[in-house]
Amino acid sequence: MIHDLVNVNQLSLEDVRHLITLATAFKQGAQVRLRQPAYAMNLFFENSTRTHTSFEMAERKLGLQVLPFVPSASSITKGESLSDTVKTLQAIGVNLVVIRHPQNEYYQQLLADNLQISIANGGDGSGQHPSQSLLDIITIFEEFKHFAGLKVGIVGDLAHSRVARSNAQLLQRLGAQIYFSGPKVWFAKDLQQWGQYLPLEDLIKQVDVLMLLRVQHERFAHVEEADFNAQTYCQQYGLTPERYQQLQPHAIIMHPAPVNRGVEIASELVESPQSRIFRQMQNGVYARMAIVAQLLA
Ligand code: NCD
Numbered sequence: 001m002i003h004d005l006v007n008v009n010q011l012s013l014e015d016v017r018h019l020i021t022l023a024t025a026f027k028q029g030a031q032v033r034l035r036q037p038a039y040a041m042n043l044f045f046e047n048s049t050r051t052h053t054s055f056e057m058a059e060r061k062l063g064l065q066v067l068p069f070v071p072s073a074s075s076i077t078k079g080e081s082l083s084d085t086v087k088t089l090q091a092i093g094v095n096l097v098v099i100r101h102p103q104n105e106y107y108q109q110l111l112a113d114n115l116q117i118s119i120a121n122g123g124d125g126s127g128q129h130p131s132q133s134l135l136d137i138i139t140i141f142e143e144f145k146h147f148a149g150l151k152v153g154i155v156g157d158l159a160h161s162r163v164a165r166s167n168a169q170l171l172q173r174l175g176a177q178i179y180f181s182g183p184k185v186w187f188a189k190d191l192q193q194w195g196q197y198l199p200l201e202d203l204i205k206q207v208d209v210l211m212l213l214r215v216q217h218e219r220f221a222h223v224e225e226a227d228f229n230a231q232t233y234c235q236q237y238g239l240t241p242e243r244y245q246q247l248q249p250h251a252i253i254m255h256p257a258p259v260n261r262g263v264e265i266a267s268e269l270v271e272s273p274q275s276r277i278f279r280q281m282q283n284g285v286y287a288r289m290a291i292v293a294q295l296l297a
Contacts, residue, residue: 005291006107006121008130008170015294016137016174022290023138023283032062032293040064040096040292041089044122045071048100050257050281051122051131055098058288064296067094083109090117096295098122118295126219129162132256133170135287136163139280140171140209143252148175153203154195156213156237156264159186160220163256164213168194179203182213182237200237204246212239212255212264230263239265244272252276 002015011019026032040059044052059066071077076085086097099107100122110119123129137147144150152171158164158180168178168191178195180187181203204210215233234240239253244266247253253265253275261267270277 001297002294004107004111004119005130005295006111006119006124007128008133008166011130011170013173016134016170019134019287019290019294020138020141022293023134023286026061026289027283027286032289034062034064034293034296036063038062038064038095038296039067039093040098041067041069041094042098042122043069043071043085044098044100045076046100046102046123048122050284051100051129054281054284055120055122055131055288055292057285058292059096061285061289062292062296064096064292081109082106083113086110086115086117086119087113090115096120096292101125120291120295123162125162126160126165127162128166129256130166131284131288131291132163133166134291135280135284136167136211136254136256137170137174138283138287139254139276140252142279142283143276144208147171150176150209151179151207152176152209152211153179153181153198153207154211154213155181155200155203155239157186157215158182158191158213159188160216161213163211164191167211176209179207200243201246204243205248208248208251210239210247210251210253212253214255214258214260214264230260234263234266238263239269241266241269244269244274247274254280257281 042055056066096118098120102125104125104127106124154164172178172194179198180195181198181200187197255277
């Protein structure tokens with residue numbers, strides 16, 4: 001049983017298998033009775049559409065009461081620390097907080113506080129995105145029914161992506177082979193422990209799963225941004241119709257979204273037969289239901 005989920009490394013392979021089974025059951029319509037009443041708050045200090053909405057949908061489907069939280073209207077703007085904010089919510093009776101924050105490992109202090117309230121990480125800087133990893137592996141499992149030996153290519157803005165990190169870590173532990181591509185300068189050192197860099201043309205032909213990543217301009221230095229040209233990027237590193245033809249027929253295309261059409265992927269390929277991008281979003285609700293149900297069990 002897990003009390004918090006901040007990093008995929010906290011999960012044993014048995015935990016992962018259990019979460020997949022639970023999410024699949026929810027997708028097939030299983031109902032669960034939680035310790036009632038339970039209250040959740042979603043603290044998003046970075047913008048989000050999918051993660052925020054699907055956590056809230058998951059909480060509501062499980063029967064939790066969801067209290068609103070608006071960062072700009074909270075006492076964080078008066079200098080209150082995140083730790084004191086979360087302790088406050090615990091004192092008021094909130095059982096679960098989902099937090100997205102620009103600072104890597106913002107959750108360390110909260111874990112050290114040893115709180116009763118459960119914490120789910122909705123993304124920390126370029127660190128971890130465990131709920132995205134879970135929905136991604138559920139989507140892969142639905143397709144292939146196994147992970148061992150699968151070739152997964154992760155392509156794009158590797159430097160700034162928490163999805164690249166948590167997915168590479170988890171998928172490698174599940175037995176998949178990880179390859180990276182995109183601008184070589186973004187192949188951050190820490191990624192080398194999980195997989196090797198390949199030129200895009202080599203990677204495309206052999207992968208079972210192609211994971212594309214958005215270029216995260218909001219985390220860029222202004223100088224780099226000025227040099228960025230969407231069309232050139234797409235030609236060099238994006239999924240173009242020509243590269244789509246090179247994919248194996250059984251290969252699937254994934255993307256955590258938001259998608260910048262015409263940059264990391266040609267617009268017409270976002271909903272192409274091999275794309276699972278909207279399926280990922282659908283599975284995100286069930287993955288998050290499984291996480292919330294486990295944290296509050
Ligand atoms: C990603 C994120 O926020 O890390 N999106 C998501 O949660 N689905 C990726 C991104 O913002 O590009």
